[in-house]
Amino acid sequence: MKECYVCGSNHRVEEHHMDFDPKNNHPSNFLWFCQRCHIEVTQSGITERDELDRVREQVKARDPSRFTKLPLFPDL
Numbered sequence: 001m002k003e004c005y006v007c008g009s010n011h012r013v014e015e016h017h018m019d020f021d022p023k024n025n026h027p028s029n030f031l032w033f034c035q036r037c038h039i040e041v042t043q044s045g046i047t048e049r050d051e052l053d054r055v056r057e058q059v060k061a062r063d064p065s066r067f068t069k070l071p072l073f074p075d076l
Contacts, residue, residue, distance in 0.1 A: 006037040006056045014038050018047055 002013040012035045019029055020042075031052070033041055037059070046052055 002032045004034040004037050005031045005052060006033060006041070006059055009034040009037075016041060018049070020045075020047070 001010050003010050013032050016031050016033050
């Protein structure tokens, strides 16, 4: 089962193209995110994994409840 790279959720996990090129399907270009983190990462324009590691720590500090691995969108 796939898990979100940022928060660890396995609910509604989506693939993300790190270079924002949907035609680049090389495995190194993919990371997996839950919908919530995918939106945040896409809006931020992050393209490097080390930047994502910083985002993960920021999210964890700001909202530790996102790291429970429970569904983030139970009503959807």
